[in-house]
Amino acid sequence: MPRANRRRPSGGDESFERLLSGWKRTETRRGREWTVQPVSAAQAQKDYICPGCARTIGPGTAHVVVWRADGVLGDTADLAARRHWHAACWKTA
Numbered sequence: 001m002p003r004a005n006r007r008r009p010s011g012g013d014e015s016f017e018r019l020l021s022g023w024k025r026t027e028t029r030r031g032r033e034w035t036v037q038p039v040s041a042a043q044a045q046k047d048y049i050c051p052g053c054a055r056t057i058g059p060g061t062a063h064v065v066v067w068r069a070d071g072v073l074g075d076t077a078d079l080a081a082r083r084h085w086h087a088a089c090w091k092t093a
């Protein structure tokens with residue numbers, strides 16, 4: 001049975017804890033702070049749509065996950081709104 005909506009992050013996905021515990025850095029873009037979490041090729045196991053180029057990031061592709069670091073919505077909401085980017089696309093965003 002196909003999954004209904006793979007692009008909506010579910011609250012219980014297993015990468016959530018990994019995101020919180022893994023190495024990450026903070027970057028500033030357009031006057032806002034963002035948390036940037038690298039995802040290795042081995043960790044990338046799903047398709048994502050990169051907001052920078054609107055293309056698919058396929059499984060096995062190292063990339064970055066980005067979410068707001070300014071805490072306006074709270075950590076949980078910020079993480080739920082995280083986006084997967086090609087590393088190169090984020091660099092030029």
Ligand SMILES: [Zn+2]
Nearest residue numbers: 050053086089
């Ligand atoms: Zn991209």
